[in-house]
Amino acid sequence: MYYVKNERNGKEIHDPKINLAIEYYLLNEIKLDEPILLFYINDNAIIIGRNQNTYEEVNTAYVEENGVDVVRRFSGGGAVYHDMGVLCFCFITEDDGNSFRDFKKFTSPVIDALHQMGVSGAELKGRNDLVINDKKFSGNAMYSKNGRMTAHGTLMFDSEIDAVVKALKPKKHKLESKGIKSIRSRVTNIKPFLDDSYQQMNAKDFKEKLLLYLYDTDTKEDVKEYVLTEDDWEKIEAFADEYTANWDWNYGKSPEFDMERSERLSAGTVEVKMNVRKGRIDDIRIYGDFFGLGEIEDVENELKGIPYTRKAITEAVNTIDIKKYFGNMDADELIELLY
Numbered sequence: 142m143y144y145v146k147n148e149r150n151g152k153e154i155h156d157p158k159i160n161l162a163i164e165y166y167l168l169n170e171i172k173l174d175e176p177i178l179l180f181y182i183n184d185n186a187i188i189i190g191r192n193q194n195t196y197e198e199v200n201t202a203y204v205e206e207n208g209v210d211v212v213r214r215f216s217g218g219g220a221v222y223h224d225m226g227v228l229c230f231c232f233i234t235e236d237d238g239n240s241f242r243d244f245k246k247f248t249s250p251v252i253d254a255l256h257q258m259g260v261s262g263a264e265l266k267g268r269n270d271l272v273i274n275d276k277k278f279s280g281n282a283m284y285s286k287n288g289r290m291t292a293h294g295t296l297m298f299d300s301e302i303d304a305v306v307k308a309l310k311p312k313k314h315k316l317e318s319k320g321i322k323s324i325r326s327r328v329t330n331i332k333p334f335l336d337d338s339y340q341q342m343n344a345k346d347f348k349e350k351l352l353l354y355l356y357d358t359d360t361k362e363d364v365k366e367y368v369l370t371e372d373d374w375e376k377i378e379a380f381a382d383e384y385t386a387n388w389d390w391n392y393g394k395s396p397e398f399d400m401e402r403s404e405r406l407s408a409g410t411v412e413v414k415m416n417v418r419k420g421r422i423d424d425i426r427i428y429g430d431f432f433g434l435g436e437i438e439d440v441e442n443e444l445k446g447i448p449y450t451r452k453a454i455t456e457a458v459n460t461i462d463i464k465k466y467f468g469n470m471d472a473d474e475l476i477e478l479l480y
Contacts, residue, residue: 143173143367144352147181149374153345157186157212157223162381163369164231165215168284168291170376173367176234178355180348183223186210187308190218190282192437194412194428195392203307213384213391216293217468218269218282219410219430222308226299226330228344228351236290242432242468244269244281247292251279254354259336268409269432271296276329285434298344299332398426404478408432408470413478417449433466440466444479451480 147154147163154160160181167177187209189198198220199211223229232247240246248265255263262273271279271294281294305328331347332340342350349361356364369377384390398414408431416424425441440461447453455476463472 142176142178142356142365144356144364145177145179145367145369147179149369153182155182155184155225157183157188157210158381158386159377160229161188161212161214161385162377164233164291164293165384166373166377166380168233168286168289171367171373172289175365176232177367178352179231179233180352181229181231182225182227182344182348183229184210184225185304186212186223187220188223189213189220189391190430191215191284192217192427192429192431192433193220194414194426197412197428198310200308200310207304207308209308211391214282214284215286216282216284216291217430217432219280220309221280221295222300222305223295224300224304226297226301226344228296228298228348229293230296230351231291231293233289233291236285236288240292241283241285241290241434244283244292248279248281248294250355251294251296251351254351255331257354258339258350260331260334262334263331269294273329273331273334277327278329278331283432296347297328297330298342298347299330302328302330398424402478406431406467406470406474406478408468411467411470411475411478415449415479420448420450422447422449429467431467431470433468435462435466437466449480451476454480 145167147160160183164179167179185208187199187204189195189211191214195211204211230251245265248271252263252265252271260273264272266272269281270277278297279294283290283292352364353359358364398416400415400417403410403412409429411429411431414426415422422444425444427437427441443457443461447457458472458476463470463475
């Protein structure tokens, strides 16, 4: 496995727009003979899922007042808060057809390392969360394209939890489905659970220690690296300009809709906004924290223009590969949400 440092001219990058661009540049352009590992630590930011409605997930007043970046990633899943106390990890590898949505495969090495550092209660729980004593410290997501995939996640090492609470707007039914009353009661940092010998570490120290554990070595000289070239950096910056640093990509237009529905379904939260004109679906947007392989626009296009009747919706939905676009969900669930 190759390790990639997010450093340019010896300086570590903390800009979330650039770090996410590095990740997707590696996925799309750098094909090595082994998987790739990338770590990064971002300045204050909210990273939202590919299919989420930014305005519904983010406390925009808090974000603007506190200079928090909002960046949309290419993978599905929910919104997460990043700061200098959060370590982000990313595995990039070939998509073997069996690994997408297999979060255990990619999080097990991280959990094993935490166990060795004294965090005996760390475990994967539910769809994609890592928890300690049922409190979440890591959210994970995946994205697959052209036979390659990225599996990435956050590790709340010593994050400002008050900022997490203020920056995000969780869906009420999402909290209720998990039997909790607030973000604060649901999340925790890793640091308090580490053995005493690790209590002096910050997130950067934790990154270095985790790297050695993942490579099963006592020295960084044994870690195989791919070093980003100046040509790589020029392409990364171009990618950021087009996507991760682009307002249209991160926020996008949010037109007014006549009908809005949101439910917690088997695959996660799914939110539908529709305009119905003269008995037909004139426009539709589908948002959510589900994990799909395809572009959700494909589903929206199948539904645009059809009569707004249960029969027509059922016929259209039954032509769609629901599990491809939404994950573990039945067609009937989407039909009930739409009609």
